Amino acid sequence: MAGQLNPHLLLAVPLAPLAGSAIAGLLGTKFFGNLVGRTVSHSATILGVLIAFVISCLTLSAVMDGASYNGTLYQWMNVAGLKLEVGFLVDSLTAMMMCVVTFVSLMVHIYTIGYMKDDDGYNRFFSYISLFTFAMLMLVMSNNLLQLFFGWEAVGLVSYLLIGFWYTKPTAIYANMKAFLVNRVGDFGFILGIGLLVAYAGSMNYAEIFAKKEQLLALTLPGTDWLLLTVACICLFIGAMGKSAQFPLHVWLPDSMEGPTPISALIHAATMVTAGIFMVARMSPLFELSDTALSFIMIIGSITALFMGFLGIIQNDIKRVVAYSTLSQLGYMTVALGASAYSVAVFHLMTHAFFKALLFLAAGSVIIGMHHDQDIRNMGGLRKYMPITWITSLLGSLALIGTPLFSGFYSKDSIIEAVLATNLPGAGFAQFAVLAGVFVTAFYSFRMYFLVFHGEERFGKEHHNDHHADAHDDHADDHHHGLAPGQKPHESPMVVWLPLVLLAIPSVIVGFIAIEPMLFGSFFNGVILVGENHHAMEELRHAFHGPMAMAIHGLTTLPFWLAVAGVATSYFFYMVKPVIPATIKKHSGAVYALLDNKYYLDKFNEVFFARGARILGEGFWNVGDKGLIDGLVVNGSAKLVAWMSKGARLFQTGYIYHYAFVMILGVLGFLVYFMPFPFAK
Numbered sequence: 001m002a003g004q005l006n007p008h009l010l011l012a013v014p015l016a017p018l019a020g021s022a023i024a025g026l027l028g029t030k031f032f033g034n035l036v037g038r039t040v041s042h043s044a045t046i047l048g049v050l051i052a053f054v055i056s057c058l059t060l061s062a063v064m065d066g067a068s069y070n071g072t073l074y075q076w077m078n079v080a081g082l083k084l085e086v087g088f089l090v091d092s093l094t095a096m097m098m099c100v101v102t103f104v105s106l107m108v109h110i111y112t113i114g115y116m117k118d119d120d121g122y123n124r125f126f127s128y129i130s131l132f133t134f135a136m137l138m139l140v141m142s143n144n145l146l147q148l149f150f151g152w153e154a155v156g157l158v159s160y161l162l163i164g165f166w167y168t169k170p171t172a173i174y175a176n177m178k179a180f181l182v183n184r185v186g187d188f189g190f191i192l193g194i195g196l197l198v199a200y201a202g203s204m205n206y207a208e209i210f211a212k213k214e215q216l217l218a219l220t221l222p223g224t225d226w227l228l229l230t231v232a233c234i235c236l237f238i239g240a241m242g243k244s245a246q247f248p249l250h251v252w253l254p255d256s257m258e259g260p261t262p263i264s265a266l267i268h269a270a271t272m273v274t275a276g277i278f279m280v281a282r283m284s285p286l287f288e289l290s291d292t293a294l295s296f297i298m299i300i301g302s303i304t305a306l307f308m309g310f311l312g313i314i315q316n317d318i319k320r321v322v323a324y325s326t327l328s329q330l331g332y333m334t335v336a337l338g339a340s341a342y343s344v345a346v347f348h349l350m351t352h353a354f355f356k357a358l359l360f361l362a363a364g365s366v367i368i369g370m371h372h373d374q375d376i377r378n379m380g381g382l383r384k385y386m387p388i389t390w391i392t393s394l395l396g397s398l399a400l401i402g403t404p405l406f407s408g409f410y411s412k413d414s415i416i417e418a419v420l421a422t423n424l425p426g427a428g429f430a431q432f433a434v435l436a437g438v439f440v441t442a443f444y445s446f447r448m449y450f451l452v453f454h455g456e457e458r459f460g461k462e463h464h465n466d467h468h469a470d471a472h473d474d475h476a477d478d479h480h481h482g483l484a485p486g487q488k489p490h491e492s493p494m495v496v497w498l499p500l501v502l503l504a505i506p507s508v509i510v511g512f513i514a515i516e517p518m519l520f521g522s523f524f525n526g527v528i529l530v531g532e533n534h535h536a537m538e539e540l541r542h543a544f545h546g547p548m549a550m551a552i553h554g555l556t557t558l559p560f561w562l563a564v565a566g567v568a569t570s571y572f573f574y575m576v577k578p579v580i581p582a583t584i585k586k587h588s589g590a591v592y593a594l595l596d597n598k599y600y601l602d603k604f605n606e607v608f609f610a611r612g613a614r615i616l617g618e619g620f621w622n623v624g625d626k627g628l629i630d631g632l633v634v635n636g637s638a639k640l641v642a643w644m645s646k647g648a649r650l651f652q653t654g655y656i657y658h659y660a661f662v663m664i665l666g667v668l669g670f671l672v673y674f675m676p677f678p679f680a681k
Helices: 007-027 038-064 092-115 122-141 145-163 170-201 206-211 213-217 228-243 252-258 261-270 272-282 291-312 318-338 342-369 387-400 407-421 427-453 462-467 494-520 536-543 547-554 558-576 579-587 589-596 598-649 656-674
Strands: 067-079 082-090
Touching: 007 038, 007 067, 007 082, 007 092, 007 122, 038 067, 038 092, 038 122, 082 092, 082 122, 082 145, 092 122, 092 261, 092 272, 092 342, 092 494, 122 145, 122 261, 122 272, 145 170, 145 228, 145 252, 145 261, 145 272, 170 206, 170 213, 170 228, 170 252, 206 213, 213 228, 228 272, 228 291, 252 261, 252 318, 261 272, 261 318, 261 342, 272 318, 272 342, 291 318, 291 427, 291 598, 318 342, 318 407, 318 427, 342 387, 342 407, 342 494, 342 536, 387 407, 387 427, 387 494, 407 427, 407 494, 407 536, 407 547, 407 558, 427 558, 494 536, 494 547, 558 579, 579 589, 589 598
Parallel strands: none
Antiparallel strands: 067 082
16 A cells, blocks of 8 residues: 555544543543543543554554655744744654554553552543653654654653652652753753754754755864764764663653652653654664764663663662663663664664563552552562463563563664674673673563562561661552551452553564564665664674574573573572572672662762752852842942932032032043143154
């Protein structure tokens, strides 16, 4: 069905979730007097996302048959020839993202019915997550930088509302403000990059900018010898560092666990945090022209992949373990971008979306079963009480560590191979980081799995109540947390475990199905561009002999045995000899303190940026505002006028001879001022 897609049908994809959000957010809340109840609110939002998902699937099918769309739907204004428009670019990259975003969002919507059933903000939450889906769809479907920036900021705004959903909790308010501010730092770089491209390309439309890439490559940043395109690409990537939580702008993501679990899956799986990865892939025609920008991207991704994984090892909050796993996997995607393996990065984005959403929602199911206790030290032996949550968590964990035949294996191993094939500066460190990260990922993933589902049952015991204070509670502070002595966990209701099962299916099979068309077929032809001087994808293509052959070969490779070693070490440490990790912790004070304090980056930000800003602000206030403006300009000018008036008043006596004397002084002054100097030539 080659041809052009129907723009009116495409418009329904973002507008359907927006309509559902409006119904739940306006009619289902106090704003309009609670005109509709919970059933109408969740039904309207789920229906909206379902419509978007069905149309997205039909669109993907049409795109695979050769259809596409790139056009303007609405022109907002034309400023000196610069067009500000709303438009869609729907190609294979967009269609794939549309399907992933709407499917994960649909699963989260269904799951939320069970997870949030006791929450007073039920309708408001459904409105927020549906609005979030609308914003993400507008981002991925955009054909210009203006709409991209709108979607970019909109997902940031709604994530602020979702992270701080329980706005009576001080920790939630701190977390959402932190996320908002850190993302503004990244967005400052992002808007600078957009500004450079618009200023020198004269357009916001992707196609028009890409058409002028050779002219842009010939330009330097005024006043420097830096290539304009390199500066623009690095600025754009700084925006991606904030949105996709790359070091050092990653600090907001773990704290965002203060929001309800469904938004953890939505924000950290397929949507907000992958926006930066999507943006760089979309801009591949520009990034391919700057090896400096690619090396920068690769190094930042390597640091994130390895060092954020280390932090996952010591976490005891079940959601935070998964959150640091997200950070590490985003680092892997970023490394692939830096290696010019954009299609591999997007492939991992897709597979990761399914198994990471699965792991977050499974964590939420465990939290429900544990009566909202999130501390994995208070769990153990849940396998027999929560069999569906157990098996889906196991499948998600196997996909995460890259077990052959699982979806994560195909994308993660492809990233490693791509990095090993690149020769850009920084590739050596990147190769070490992605290989070491395999062991680290397997270790902390199965540490969580074993502590939660196997071993001794540690719940419902009085002496473990001290752990509750350490956990990051998932509900208001006055909610009862943890199982009472004698209580047993229970499997979650069907509305909670059904999304787990539906997400587990693509977590297992989608990699096997999609690797050949997405990486080595024509799926991304004309959409993602790779320069002739970057050979990573070519080497992957030569080594690929089918998904089954790749899986069999994977059993003999170093990454597989590193993953096996990570799982075995985790089992030995936490199931066989739990005294070992306790001893290591006891004798590694400095290292443990470094990890426990998250490399002291939060403290650095608080001291250097937050306190520095306060000191600078106080300085501007005392010196600038009070001293210069109020003291010198305002009060000083008043005092000067008062002093001059006081002096002038001495001559206002009413006596004629005083006035005559002043007149004589005035004439004398004029004579002195205007009389030529006697010795002047």
